Amino acid sequence: MxxxxxxxxxxxxxxxxxxxxxxxxxxxxxxRISPELTKKVTAFIEENNFRPNHLAKSLRTGKTNVxxxxxxxxxxxxxxxxxxxxxxxxxxxxxxxxxxxTKNDPKKAKELIDTFRDRNVDGYIITPTEGIDxxxxxxxxxxxxxxxxxxxxxxxxxxxxxxxxxxxxxxxxKYLISQDYKNIAFVTLDSVQPQMIDRLLGYERAIYENRLVxxxxxxxxxxAKEHLIMAEIEHMLNTEPHIDAIFFATNYLxxxxxxxxxxxxxxxxxxxxxxxxxxxxxxxxxQPSISAIAQPIQExxxxxxxxxxxxxxxxxxxxxxTTVLPAHLIIxxxxxxxxxxx
Amino acid sequence: MxxxxxxxxxxxxxxxxxxxxxxxxxxxxxxRISPELTKKVTAFIEENNFRPNHLAKSLRTGKTNVxxxxxxxxxxxxxxxxxxxxxxxxxxxxxxxxxxxTKNDPKKAKELIDTFRDRNVDGYIITPTEGIDxxxxxxxxxxxxxxxxxxxxxxxxxxxxxxxxxxxxxxxxKYLISQDYKNIAFVTLDSVQPQMIDRLLGYERAIYENRLVxxxxxxxxxxAKEHLIMAEIEHMLNTEPHIDAIFFATNYLxxxxxxxxxxxxxxxxxxxxxxxxxxxxxxxxxQPSISAIAQPIQExxxxxxxxxxxxxxxxxxxxxxTTVLPAHLIIxxxxxxxxxxx
DNA sequence: CTGTTAGCGCGTTCAC
DNA sequence: GTGAACGCGCTAACAG
Numbered sequence: 001m002x003x004x005x006x007x008x009x010x011x012x013x014x015x016x017x018x019x020x021x022x023x024x025x026x027x028x029x030x031x032r033i034s035p036e037l038t039k040k041v042t043a044f045i046e047e048n049n050f051r052p053n054h055l056a057k058s059l060r061t062g063k064t065n066v067x068x069x070x071x072x073x074x075x076x077x078x079x080x081x082x083x084x085x086x087x088x089x090x091x092x093x094x095x096x097x098x099x100x101x102t103k104n105d106p107k108k109a110k111e112l113i114d115t116f117r118d119r120n121v122d123g124y125i126i127t128p129t130e131g132i133d134x135x136x137x138x139x140x141x142x143x144x145x146x147x148x149x150x151x152x153x154x155x156x157x158x159x160x161x162x163x164x165x166x167x168x169x170x171x172x173x174k175y176l177i178s179q180d181y182k183n184i185a186f187v188t189l190d191s192v193q194p195q196m197i198d199r200l201l202g203y204e205r206a207i208y209e210n211r212l213v214x215x216x217x218x219x220x221x222x223x224a225k226e227h228l229i230m231a232e233i234e235h236m237l238n239t240e241p242h243i244d245a246i247f248f249a250t251n252y253l254x255x256x257x258x259x260x261x262x263x264x265x266x267x268x269x270x271x272x273x274x275x276x277x278x279x280x281x282x283x284x285x286x287q288p289s290i291s292a293i294a295q296p297i298q299e300x301x302x303x304x305x306x307x308x309x310x311x312x313x314x315x316x317x318x319x320x321x322t323t324v325l326p327a328h329l330i331i332x333x334x335x336x337x338x339x340x341x342x
Numbered sequence: 343m344x345x346x347x348x349x350x351x352x353x354x355x356x357x358x359x360x361x362x363x364x365x366x367x368x369x370x371x372x373x374r375i376s377p378e379l380t381k382k383v384t385a386f387i388e389e390n391n392f393r394p395n396h397l398a399k400s401l402r403t404g405k406t407n408v409x410x411x412x413x414x415x416x417x418x419x420x421x422x423x424x425x426x427x428x429x430x431x432x433x434x435x436x437x438x439x440x441x442x443x444t445k446n447d448p449k450k451a452k453e454l455i456d457t458f459r460d461r462n463v464d465g466y467i468i469t470p471t472e473g474i475d476x477x478x479x480x481x482x483x484x485x486x487x488x489x490x491x492x493x494x495x496x497x498x499x500x501x502x503x504x505x506x507x508x509x510x511x512x513x514x515x516k517y518l519i520s521q522d523y524k525n526i527a528f529v530t531l532d533s534v535q536p537q538m539i540d541r542l543l544g545y546e547r548a549i550y551e552n553r554l555v556x557x558x559x560x561x562x563x564x565x566a567k568e569h570l571i572m573a574e575i576e577h578m579l580n581t582e583p584h585i586d587a588i589f590f591a592t593n594y595l596x597x598x599x600x601x602x603x604x605x606x607x608x609x610x611x612x613x614x615x616x617x618x619x620x621x622x623x624x625x626x627x628x629q630p631s632i633s634a635i636a637q638p639i640q641e642x643x644x645x646x647x648x649x650x651x652x653x654x655x656x657x658x659x660x661x662x663x664t665t666v667l668p669a670h671l672i673i674x675x676x677x678x679x680x681x682x683x684x
Numbered sequence: 685c686t687g688t689t690a691g692c693g694c695g696t697t698c699a700c
Numbered sequence: 701g702t703g704a705a706c707g708c709g710c711t712a713a714c715a716g
Contacts, residue, residue: 006695016702021696033701054461055406056694059397059707066440075426077419084417087443096457098408098440101429115438119396255623262629281597282624287604348709358688363710374685398708401693 004050013044020045024052058120067308068116069099070109070126072150078251078278078295079127082149085301086125093309095122106131113139123308128153130192145311145318149304151195152322159311159320161304165195168293168327169202172275173247175291175329177210179336181245181273185215187233187257188249199249199277215240219253229253230260237264245273245335251280258286274334288333296325346392355386362387366394400462409650410458411441412451412468414492420593420620420637421469424491427643428467435651437464448473455481465650470495472534487653487660491646493537494664501653501662503646507537510635510669511544514617515589517633517671519552521678523587523615527557529575529599530591541591541619557582561595571595572602579606587615587677593622600628616676631674638667 006024010017020041022031028038044050058064067090071079083099090097098121102109109129113136116124123145128136133153139146140158147159176184186203189196200216207214217236219229233256237243248254254276258268266272269288276283279294303323311318348366352359362383364373370380386392400406409432413421425441432439440463444451451471455478458466465487470478475495481488482500489501518526528545531538542558549556559578561571575598579585590596596618600610608614611630618625621636645665653660 005693017695018697018703019701022701025696027697031701037701051456051460053401053694055397055401056707057696059395059401059694059709060696062707064397073426074416074429075423077422080419080422080425081417083422083441084415084443087416087441091442096440096442096461098438099425099429100433100438101426114393118393119438255627259627262627281622282627285597285601285604285624285628287629347707359709360689360711361687364687367710369711373687375687376685379686395708398693399710401708402710404693 003053004048006050006052009041009044009048009050013041015041062120064120064122065095066119066121067095067097068112068119068121068124069097070112070116070124071099071101072104072127072129073101074099075101077280078297081297082301082304085298086305089302089305089309095309102127102129104129110135117144123147123312125149125304125308127151145308147304147308147311149300151193154194157320159307159322161300161307161323162195162325163295163300163327164324165198165327166202166205168329169199169247169249169277170206171202171329172291172293173203173206174210175331176245176247176273176275176335177206177212179273181337182212183215183240183242184212184245184247184273185217185236185240185243186247186249187217187219187236187253189221189253190218191221196249203247215243226256226259229256233257233260234264243272245275247275249277251276251278254290255280255282258282258290269334270337273337279328279330283332286334291332291335292330294328294330296327299325345395346390348392348394351383351386351390351392355383357383404462406462406464407437408461408463409437409439410454410461410463410466411439412454412458412466413441413443414446414469414471415443416441417443419622420639423639424643424646427640428647431644431647431651437651444469444471446471452477459486465489465654467491467646467650469493485657487650487657489646489650489653491642493535496536499662501649501664503642503649503665504537504667505637505642505669506666507540507669508544508547510671511541511589511591511619512548513544514633514635514671515545515548516552517673518587518589518615518617518677519548519554521615523679524554525557525582525584526554526587526589526615527559527578527582527585528589528591529559529561529578529595531563531595532560533563538591545589557585568598568601571598575599575602576606585614587617589617591619593618593620596632597622597624600624600632611676612679615679621670621672625674628676630676633674633677634672636670636672638669641667 006017006020010020019033022028022033023038023041069083074080074083087097100112106129109132124139126148127150128148133156136153136156149161152160152162188200204214219232248257261268268274274290276290276292279292283290283292307321348359348362352362361375364370364375365380365383411425416422416425429439442454448471451474466481468490469492470490475498478495479498489503491503494502494504530542546556559574561574590599603610610616616632618632618634621634625632625634649663
């Protein structure tokens with residue numbers, strides 16, 4: 001029951017492997033192979049369940065039909081969701097996906113790019129870490145299809161898909177201001193990632209435009225433990241008691257923050273407004289519900305995989321495309337002093 | 343800057359490709375290649391950044407160093423988390439992971455197994471759907487390393503890793519009973535998956551042992567829309583008003599249920615006890631917090647990948663192993679009538 | 685002892 | 701419609 005080779009098919013049918021190969025690849029007509037023979041071969045292949053060896057094919061053609069997906073962490077629901085959407089489309093187009101998580105470690109990111117390169121993946125979807133511009137540039141220079149997402153590398157001519165962090169942050173902050181919050185704090189990570197910086201700047205723009213004061217709390221990035229985050233937020237609330245709203249730059253920070261506030265008995269919405277980046281079941285169901293900026297995951301994924309497929313189709317004519325999608329601002333109860341269900 | 347081949351290395355150094363290959367694969371000593379030559383070759387390879395073609399190597403050796411991961415849905419946080427853990431260990435051992443989601447469709451599951459087989463993955467981690475026993479059996483008969491998880495295929499001699507659904511469900515139900523709930527409903531999916539059946543049976547055992555009455559609500563499985571689930575639960579609560587606790591068999595059902603109950607203004611815990619399968623941030627932070635049965639994700643993943651690696655190492659001596667890990671019963675406020683924080 | 689030759693794995697594709 | 705080279709690395713058998 002071992003695997004059959006094209007040679008065996010050929011010899012069983014007393015024809016050459018070339019003929020079988022042409023038929024397999026739909027070039028029967030082009031190569032003027034008689035319909036009868038074509039039918040005979042097709043039938044034989046079907047009957048004996050012959051499957052060409054993918055490795056041999058890849059070795060010869062240089063195509064693996066594999067897409068390399070490099071994300072910060074596949075276990076993160078955001079990236080997992082993107083992985084799911086991408087897979088659907090990739091699957092329909094005959095591609096499989098091989099993934100790896102950088103854990104935001106540039107060294108690992110570089111290794112991953114190398115490994116994927118060694119394995120001849122046909123295209124790359126990458127969430128870049130800091131300091132891997134040169135590796136990405138190398139891929140591009142080698143004419144390999146690459147699409148970045150979530151974070152861009154500004155200095156590179158490469159396709160990118162992301163969301164409008166600056167604009168959505170600005171709009172969200174403006175909304176809080178419109179709801180009469182006067183001292184809005186922004187809790188973020190101490191990170192230089194462009195998307196994080198944009199979120200901060202969007203907030204600050206809204207603050208400055210309205211002649212308000214900005215309160216920015218940067219939580220240390222690496223292995224930020226929950227209780228440390230809580231301690232920092234608590235400290236901030238104690239030293240700046242006039243703060244009347246918090247805008248969290250990430251999901252995780254917000255969840256930790258909510259836990260703290262619940263424990264402190266602070267009434268979210270009434271006493272303290274809240275806005276969060278990245279939506280989540282929790283924010284919808286929490287009482288009061290929490291307003292959030294939802295990333296357009298579906299749209300981003302679609303764009304990502306479309307761009308990549310297109311790029312893989314015609315490597316030469318393809319021109320890079322930067323897509324910045326609008327986020328969805330979801331207004332719930334936490335961003336108004338008068339709660340609907342209060 | 344195209345890729346260099348072993349042949350080029352050999353000719354540049356005026357030696358044979360065999361020599362280079364032996365050195366590359368650490369067989370220099372075994373093959374009595376002089377240390378000087380070894381050093382020279384190593385240096386040359388380093389300098390010119392030569393990387394052997396993985397495809398050629400795989401074609402020759404039959405090993406791809408790729409693990410095929412077939413889950414129900416990679417976008418589901420549970421599977422994504424498993425994927426993350428597995429990746430860590432796989433990576434350290436030189437394996438990459440190629441994934442695909444079955445969406446619980448047997449047809450797709452079969453296709454995926456075929457595809458992965460075509461692509462010569464070295465090992466399989468599979469969340470089986472119904473009706474793919476024969477495909478899995480085929481893999482096993484072909485001596486391919488397979489580990490199942492989440493759901494077992496009872497009739498197959500194959501390694502399996504999962505958690506003790508029956509026991510943990512039984513314990514959780516018993517706990518509710520011990521907290522003086524008398525009419526406990528069990529809300530589950532209308533599914534014949536073994537793990538779902540075990541959860542139901544565990545609940546029923548606790549009910550019967552205590553001479554209570556079981557209320558089982560099976561929600562239709564396919565594409566269960568939120569509002570339909572809500573309608574079903576609401577109907578149940580109306581027709582069986584004496585129900586004083588709900589035990590949800592899945593995370594998703596519970597989230598939907600909580601949303602409904604909050605809307606109805608039912609006081610979870612006091613008026614209606616609650617227990618849920620699969621933990622989640624939401625359950626921890628919800629007020630009142632929701633008791634849950636947490637899957638031992640870390641432990642399961644570790645066991646999964648260990649078993650598979652072992653199996654891939656010595657295909658012959660390996661004997662199948664069934665691992666059923668205990669779940670973590672996390673008692674919070676929703677499972678007592680007297681809430682701690684009430 | 686050191687290192688080489690040559691065939692293999694298997695599908696693709698050019699030249700006839 | 702075919703023969704044979706080719707993509708590239710591995711390794712048993714062999715020569716010096």
